[in-house]
Amino acid sequence: MLFKDKGSKKGLYIGTAVGLVLFALLGFFPSAMMGGYVGIKLAELIVGAPAVGILPRIFVAFSMIGAVISTGLVFVLGGAIAGWIVGTRFELKAEESKA
Numbered sequence: 001m002l003f004k005d006k007g008s009k010k011g012l013y014i015g016t017a018v019g020l021v022l023f024a025l026l027g028f029f030p031s032a033m034m035g036g037y038v039g040i041k042l043a044e045l046i047v048g049a050p051a052v053g054i055l056p057r058i059f060v061a062f063s064m065i066g067a068v069i070s071t072g073l074v075f076v077l078g079g080a081i082a083g084w085i086v087g088t089r090f091e092l093k094a095e096e097s098k099a
Helices: 007-045 054-098
Strands: none
Touching: 007 054
């Protein structure tokens, strides 16, 4: 079984929350900006240098959304994995101290 006790599950939840807060504070705006930049460059590459119209806006919107989602996944999953590891370590230390 993946979760032996409540310690690793608590660590997982705490790590997920910390990752989400860090994403909201540090990751959302830069990822949206970089996604927009990539979308503008992609639109210029496909449509041409003066990128006007609906197609370039669609490229920019989808690249911004993709960048924000992928960055959010990295922050949240990274925090969850780190929290699970820390929770499991505390769980093992508690079992060792009981024995």
